[in-house]
Amino acid sequence: MAEYKKMANSHPEKATSAQTKTSRVDSLSQVIRNKKEADDFMSEVESAFQRAK
Amino acid sequence: MMDILINFENTYEPISIESDFSEMTFHSRQKDGANELILVQIKPLNNPNLPNVHNLGFGPPDGNGRFRDDVRLRHADVPKVFSTVLFHSLNFLNENPKLIVGIDGSDDLRATLYQMMFKTNKKYLDDFFVPLGVDYYVRIFRDGNYEQDEFGNYIAKPRAEQFDYNRSRHDLYRYYLFRLK
Numbered sequence: 455m456a457e458y459k460k461m462a463n464s465h466p467e468k469a470t471s472a473q474t475k476t477s478r479v480d481s482l483s484q485v486i487r488n489k490k491e492a493d494d495f496m497s498e499v500e501s502a503f504q505r506a507k
Numbered sequence: 508m509m510d511i512l513i514n515f516e517n518t519y520e521p522i523s524i525e526s527d528f529s530e531m532t533f534h535s536r537q538k539d540g541a542n543e544l545i546l547v548q549i550k551p552l553n554n555p556n557l558p559n560v561h562n563l564g565f566g567p568p569d570g571n572g573r574f575r576d577d578v579r580l581r582h583a584d585v586p587k588v589f590s591t592v593l594f595h596s597l598n599f600l601n602e603n604p605k606l607i608v609g610i611d612g613s614d615d616l617r618a619t620l621y622q623m624m625f626k627t628n629k630k631y632l633d634d635f636f637v638p639l640g641v642d643y644y645v646r647i648f649r650d651g652n653y654e655q656d657e658f659g660n661y662i663a664k665p666r667a668e669q670f671d672y673n674r675s676r677h678d679l680y681r682y683y684l685f686r687l688k
Contacts, residue, residue, distance in 0.1 A: 458598050459524060480562050481611050482682050483554035485643055485663045492556030499607070499639065499667045499684060506637045506669040507688075 511586050511620065513628040515635075518591040528599040529561075532568070535588050538581040543567060546574040547592050549599050549608060560609045560684070561599075565592050576613065589624055597635055600687045610683040618679040625683070626672050637688050638670040640680035 486492045519533040522544070529549050534542040547565040551558065566574035582588050596608050612618025625638050632638070643663040646654040654662045667684065674680075 455598060455601055458521070480552050480554070480609070481613070481643075482560065482562075482609060482641070482665060483552045483557065485665050486554055486556055489556045491664070492554070495665055495667065496557070496559065502639050502667045502669055503637055503686065506639065 509585065510627045511589050511624045513586065513590050513593055513624065513631055515590060515594045515597070517587055518594045519587060521595070524595075528595070528602050531595050533591055535580070535591075536583040538583050543580055543582075545588070545591075547595050548574060549596065552609070559605065560607045561603075563592070563596055563608050563610050576617070589620075593624075593632075596685075597687075600636075604687055607684050607686045610685075612679060612681055612683065615679065618681075619676050621683050622674070622679050623676055625670055626674075629672055633688070635688055636685040639667045639684040640670045640674070641665050641667045641682035641684060643681045 486495060519535060522532045522534065524531040531547045533545055533547075535545050537543050544567060545565055546568045547563070549561045549563050552560055552562055564574060564576060566576045567578060567580070569575045600606065600608060610621050612621055622640075625632065643665055645661045645663055648654065656662055665682065670680075670683075
């Protein structure tokens with residue numbers, strides 16, 4: 455990790471400036487319409503991650 | 508379609524990296540010999556209800572701080588490009604171990620690349636990541652009608668599952684998630 459950062463710091467060129475959220479409409483954002491749906495989905499995601507370990 | 512063999516020992520050197528690892532850039536040599544600047548971004552979704560999922564994407568900078576994913580580049584070393592992007596994702600997750608990285612299979616070509624990347628590199632990536640696949644479904648009511656919103660659009664709902672390595676390139680997930688092992 456430290457070496458990775460060091461590699462970057464040795465090159466001053468910078469291509470971007472905006473500190474924004476992703477500009478494109480992410481499909482997952484579109485199909486999660488409210489907090490309950492998000493909570494249900496994240497619970498499902500957590501269960502799937504646990505099963506996949 | 509060629510196999511994309513991931514190797515974190517063979518990546519392009521970063522040109523710039525944001526301190527929070529949300530962005531990095533590197534040069535990818537093209538088949539015509541040119542060096543194309545590639546911007547990798549791992550950003551929060553445009554959905555405040557999903558704060559722990561960050562979207563991964565990459566492409567040539569568009570000049571407005573974002574990247575273009577609508578251009579077809581002819582990378583001389585596609586595996587090295589994907590290895591670079593995934594290696595950056597690994598570093599991002601090491602910095603943010605509670606976060607989940609998401610990849611939107613925005614078109615069939617990209618989704619196929621991502622799906623084959625996870626499938627081909629299962630053994631290698633198993634040491635670093637836990638992947639999931641996400642399908643979108645529409646509810647069918649008892650009367651046979653599909654659930655729709657007030658405008659008549661079908662209401663899709665996501666369902667996540669363990670990444671099924673037996674699925675073919677013709678049975679793509681709609682979205683991909685992974686986090687640190």
